[in-house]
Amino acid sequence: MNHPITARAHTNIALTKYWGKKNEQLIIPNNSSISLTLDEFYTDTTVQFIDELSNDVIYLNDKLLSDNNKIIKFMDIVREKAGISTFAEIHSYNHVPTSAGLASSASGFAALAAAASKAAGLDLNEIELSRLARLGSGSATRSIYGGFAKWKKGNDDKTSYAVSVQDPVKMDIRMIAIVLNNSPKKISSREGMKISVETSPYYESWIKQTNDDLKTVENAIKDNNFTILGKTAELNSMRMHSLTLSSDPSYLYLNNDSLTVIHAVKNLRKNGIECYFTMDAGPNVKIICQSNNVSSIVKKISNLFNNNQIKVSKPGSKVKYL
Numbered sequence: 001m002n003h004p005i006t007a008r009a010h011t012n013i014a015l016t017k018y019w020g021k022k023n024e025q026l027i028i029p030n031n032s033s034i035s036l037t038l039d040e041f042y043t044d045t046t047v048q049f050i051d052e053l054s055n056d057v058i059y060l061n062d063k064l065l066s067d068n069n070k071i072i073k074f075m076d077i078v079r080e081k082a083g084i085s086t087f088a089e090i091h092s093y094n095h096v097p098t099s100a101g102l103a104s105s106a107s108g109f110a111a112l113a114a115a116a117s118k119a120a121g122l123d124l125n126e127i128e129l130s131r132l133a134r135l136g137s138g139s140a141t142r143s144i145y146g147g148f149a150k151w152k153k154g155n156d157d158k159t160s161y162a163v164s165v166q167d168p169v170k171m172d173i174r175m176i177a178i179v180l181n182n183s184p185k186k187i188s189s190r191e192g193m194k195i196s197v198e199t200s201p202y203y204e205s206w207i208k209q210t211n212d213d214l215k216t217v218e219n220a221i222k223d224n225n226f227t228i229l230g231k232t233a234e235l236n237s238m239r240m241h242s243l244t245l246s247s248d249p250s251y252l253y254l255n256n257d258s259l260t261v262i263h264a265v266k267n268l269r270k271n272g273i274e275c276y277f278t279m280d281a282g283p284n285v286k287i288i289c290q291s292n293n294v295s296s297i298v299k300k301i302s303n304l305f306n307n308n309q310i311k312v313s314k315p316g317s318k319v320k321y322l
């Protein structure tokens with residue numbers, strides 16, 4: 001039980017978004033969501049339970065974290081499941097800009113779920129791992145899988161988990177992340193989605209619409225129809241962000257640079273280069289395209305931003321042990 005275990009999980013970007021919880025403690029969402037796991041952004045986490053420790057010791061990118069309630073609470077769940085009381089040393093390396101809308105909590109909790117459960121002596125299957133990751137962060141539920149994954153909302157801890165939709169991915173698809181600001185965001189997604197559920201007059205319509213969008217994207221994956229997938233993902237992202245604008249108080253994840261990218265995408269499209277955008281709980285914009293258009297899009301965006309802000313990703317793989 002006391003061997004160190006290392007797991008790698010890749011982040012995922014939702015094509016139809018999760019925004020709002022039915023149960024905040026168990027992280028049961030109000031709607032299902034569908035995502036693409038990316039190869040460029042991932043977290044490697046090593047967990048070792050050590051008898052001599054009197055608390056969990058957590059390092060993120062070699063820096064000791066003085067306090068991280070989310071991780072400690074999560075480790076308590078793992079201990080309870082495994083029937084142990086030992087504390088652990090955790091080393092996590094994030095190859096994702098932390099807290100900037102590039103879903104570091106997705107890869108972070110998926111890698112932690114895999115490493116901590118195995119280090120604690122549990123032998124979980126993918127669905128059980130997905131359920132465990134969900135208790136750390138909603139989007140992590142989907143990062144157990146590679147390629148396209150769907151988080152089925154379910155009604156309780158047992159029935160809310162993700163499944164693989166397609167891995168390896170058959171569609172020619174790339175995501176170009178434009179990293180606009182990697183400082184931590186002002187309103188966490190947890191806080192933001194709670195405000196939207198409670199106050200946006202459009203929340204009910206969102207649920208209905210995002211269910212339809214999810215079916216459209218699922219069919220587009222089956223039919224290998226990139227155009228429908230891209231168009232629907234872009235619409236769904238704007239629909240999610242319209243919840244932030246219509247909440248009380250209203251809040252906004254986009255900044256001026258995000259708008260610059262959105263206009264650039266629309267212009268590229270007008271000029272015959274097919275691409276779409278999606279955004280999460282931060283200013284970064286992800287451009288969805290196919291491999292033949294990557295270089296024209298990168299060229300256009302690099303006139304506006306530095307090359308080191310532009311990261312091209314292919315579909316990524318499922319969680320694995322290193």
Ligand code: 2P0
Nearest residue numbers: 014017018137138139189190280281
């Ligand atoms: C998603 N996002 O589907 C949506 C779209 C951001 C925008 O899931 O409270 O860190 O830990 O469940 O998963 C980001 O929120 O929130 C997120 P919690 P999480 O990817």
